[in-house]
Amino acid sequence: MVQMSNIALSDDEKQKLASLMRSAPELFIRRARLILAYAEGKPTLQAARQAGISRGRARYWKRQFLSRGMGIFAASLSSDNIAVTPEKRLYAIDENIPGIPAGAETPEEKNPTREEIPYPVPRQVIGIKVDDSLAQAGKKVWLYHFALMISHEVGTHLGKEIEELHDMRVATRRMRTAFDIFAGAFDPRLMKHYLKGLRAIGRVLGQVRDMDVILERALTYQKSLDEQAQPGLEPLIDRWKQQVNKKRTKLIKHLESEAYERFKQSFNEFLQAEVDEAAASSAEYETTNRLRDIVPMLVYSRYAAVRAYDSVLPIATLGQLHALRIEIKKFRYTLEYFREILDDSAGKAINELKQYQDHLGELHDADVGCQLVRGFLKSWEENQTQQPIPERINPEPIVSYLAYLHAERYRLMVAFPQLWQKFSRPEFRHNLAQAISVL
Numbered sequence: 001m002v003q004m005s006n007i008a009l010s011d012d013e014k015q016k017l018a019s020l021m022r023s024a025p026e027l028f029i030r031r032a033r034l035i036l037a038y039a040e041g042k043p044t045l046q047a048a049r050q051a052g053i054s055r056g057r058a059r060y061w062k063r064q065f066l067s068r069g070m071g072i073f074a075a076s077l078s079s080d081n082i083a084v085t086p087e088k089r090l091y092a093i094d095e096n097i098p099g100i101p102a103g104a105e106t107p108e109e110k111n112p113t114r115e116e117i118p119y120p121v122p123r124q125v126i127g128i129k130v131d132d133s134l135a136q137a138g139k140k141v142w143l144y145h146f147a148l149m150i151s152h153e154v155g156t157h158l159g160k161e162i163e164e165l166h167d168m169r170v171a172t173r174r175m176r177t178a179f180d181i182f183a184g185a186f187d188p189r190l191m192k193h194y195l196k197g198l199r200a201i202g203r204v205l206g207q208v209r210d211m212d213v214i215l216e217r218a219l220t221y222q223k224s225l226d227e228q229a230q231p232g233l234e235p236l237i238d239r240w241k242q243q244v245n246k247k248r249t250k251l252i253k254h255l256e257s258e259a260y261e262r263f264k265q266s267f268n269e270f271l272q273a274e275v276d277e278a279a280a281s282s283a284e285y286e287t288t289n290r291l292r293d294i295v296p297m298l299v300y301s302r303y304a305a306v307r308a309y310d311s312v313l314p315i316a317t318l319g320q321l322h323a324l325r326i327e328i329k330k331f332r333y334t335l336e337y338f339r340e341i342l343d344d345s346a347g348k349a350i351n352e353l354k355q356y357q358d359h360l361g362e363l364h365d366a367d368v369g370c371q372l373v374r375g376f377l378k379s380w381e382e383n384q385t386q387q388p389i390p391e392r393i394n395p396e397p398i399v400s401y402l403a404y405l406h407a408e409r410y411r412l413m414v415a416f417p418q419l420w421q422k423f424s425r426p427e428f429r430h431n432l433a434q435a436i437s438v439l
Contacts, residue, residue: 139275145174172205328353
């Protein structure tokens with residue numbers, strides 16, 4: 001068995017790899033990028049990400065290079081071996097790769113002749129067309145946001161820019177919401193599997209992002225206080241920082257897990273495979289399967305789901321307002337999925353929906369903040385009773401922050417009905433009708 005030692009390159013090998021990076025097909029560029037990354041001393045995770053392949057394949061090609069050297073680039077460079085067009089992507093086959101010695105394979109190395117499909121890069125547009133089928137449109141929408149998710153993965157892992165995690169979470173959330181629209185065109189067992197994978201990564205991203213937002217708001221409030229009053233909030237902020245770090249550790253563990261890697265590979269293969277229209281079907285739309293016919297129904301069904309809250313809004317609970325926010329978000333995402341085939345007035349509707357969603361989002365954050373501070377004060381009180389009386393700390397600064405959050409929650413709650421009146425006006429309905437009139 002080949003030992004997984006470090007890779008040392010001669011000057012000649014470095015020059016050859018650099019030449020491959022400039023002019024070789026994508027299959028060999030990724031392989032060369034991987035070997036160079038290993039030669040720089042990077043661990044497998046970073047080397048694999050730099051090359052755009054999984055850790056399993058990275059380990060496999062490292063083994064092959066240690067065994068065969070530059071021979072791993074000796075296969076024919078003809079188009080028969082490397083297959084891809086913008087619209088149709090196939091598996092690339094390298095017939096010259098020998099089998100791995102018995103017992104040497106990892107689970108991801110059992111098929112050495114199958115070359116992984118590169119992960120997609122972000123695009124400017126989704127690329128849907130009015131005559132696309134539901135299945136075709138679904139894959140385009142998912143692939144667009146999947147590329148965005150992948151592009152923010154390294155930044156999220158590093159944790160230096162908070163917006164990297166936010167953008168990765170948004171891309172994941174948009175993909176999950178799209179299942180409500182497009183999943184019916186595919187095998188439900190397959191959809192259940194991919195949705196489970198998206199929920200898993202969305203959950204760990206969401207836990208970190210939610211606590212980041214709560215902590216950021218507390219820090220902003222702390223800075224608004226007099227300098228002498230600021231330390232009174234430190235016990236709460238320290239506790240929340242610990243929670244953020246704990247949840248980030250859980251996130252990193254998931255990003256580095258084999259389960260997440262397998263999900264990405266499988267979902268990528270599914271998205272980049274050509275749609276089999278004979279296999280793809282939709283029980284919901286048996287008479288038609290084209291966007292020009294389906295989209296109006298999809299848009300107005302989302303609109304109706306939001307309008308249904310008109311009757312409960314005057315006495316709505318915080319839970320109902322949060323549920324309304326979710327429906328608004330789904331409505332907005334639906335318009336965004338199909339914006340390329342809608343009239344420009346769709347943009348006006350999207351921007352307006354974002355205002356309602358942001359307002360209710362701030363309300364939800366204030367409500368969650370209230371719950372967290374109350375929970376902290378409860379545990380704080382229990383802890384303080386175990387301390388000598390002279391050493392007990394005054395909770396007034398934290399109680400004052402709780403009062404601030406309650407006031408903020410109240411302000412946002414009572415202001416929403418007036419904002420909501422805009423949604424019911426004829427102008428919004430006109431923009432919506434104009435948006436789909438071009439189909």
